[in-house]
Amino acid sequence: MSFKPSSPPLQSGKCADVREIEPSLTGTGLRVGIAMARFNRDVGEGLLSGCCQELRRLGVAPASVTLATVPGALELPLVLQTMARSGRHDALVALGCVIRGETYHFEIVANESARGIIDVQHATGVPIANAVLTVENDGQAEVRMHQKGVEAAQCAVEMANLLKAVG
Numbered sequence: 001m002s003f004k005p006s007s008p009p010l011q012s013g014k015c016a017d018v019r020e021i022e023p024s025l026t027g028t029g030l031r032v033g034i035a036m037a038r039f040n041r042d043v044g045e046g047l048l049s050g051c052c053q054e055l056r057r058l059g060v061a062p063a064s065v066t067l068a069t070v071p072g073a074l075e076l077p078l079v080l081q082t083m084a085r086s087g088r089h090d091a092l093v094a095l096g097c098v099i100r101g102e103t104y105h106f107e108i109v110a111n112e113s114a115r116g117i118i119d120v121q122h123a124t125g126v127p128i129a130n131a132v133l134t135v136e137n138d139g140q141a142e143v144r145m146h147q148k149g150v151e152a153a154q155c156a157v158e159m160a161n162l163l164k165a166v167g
Contacts, residue, residue: 024161025154027060032156033089034065035079037096037132039072043141047095047131050149058157073098073109073132077116084124090164091156095149096132097141110134127159 032055036044048067055065066089068079073096080092094117100106113132121128131152135141 021162021165023158024165025058025157026161027055027058027157029064030060030090030157030160031064031088032060032066032091032093032153032160033080033083034067034093034095035076035083036067036069037071037073037076038069040097040099040141043097043133043138043145044095046142046145047097047133047149047152050146051093051095051131051153052149054150054153055157058153060153060157072096073113074116076113076132077120080117080128081120081124084120084126084128089126091160092126092128093152093156094128094130094132095152097145098132098134099138099141100134100136106134125163127156127163129153129155129159 034048034051036048038044052065056062068083070076070079076094076096080094083089083092096113098106098110098113114130117128117130129152131148133141133144133148135144
């Protein structure tokens with residue numbers, strides 16, 4: 001990360017002399033923890049594949065990536081909290097898939113897992129890229145899983161670098 005005047009100026013010239021922190025997707029030296037829900041495992045593994053490929057491409061060493069699996073999306077926040085508090089990770093990634101069924105259970109799982117992940121991030125100060133898909137059906141999940149895994153890796157690396165730069 002480097003500081004430099006933004007160009008073009010932010011807000012139509014009102015902040016021309018402001019130093020902007022440039023986004024960095026350099027993963028060298030970063031430690032990333034991944035928590036993956038095993039429910040809808042094929043989708044979880046598709047997310048994981050995209051995430052791990054992208055972390056490697058960004059320079060995160062495979063030995064610096066830790067994977068923990070949990071039964072389902074509602075268990076993700078607890079393991080993420082434990083990983084965040086360990087001090088062993090610069091960023092975390094949450095992977096999983098919640099597919100709408102015929103009952104209200106979908107809303108509970110989707111909303112509460114997302115809320116829990118955000119709560120952990122706020123409480124610990126460790127960035128968490130949330131790639132828990134919430135979809136209507138298997139087809140939607142399959143179409144999205146690889147790209148969302150890639151995007152989660154990018155988010156984790158960028159946020160880890162940003163927090164180091166502003167900290």
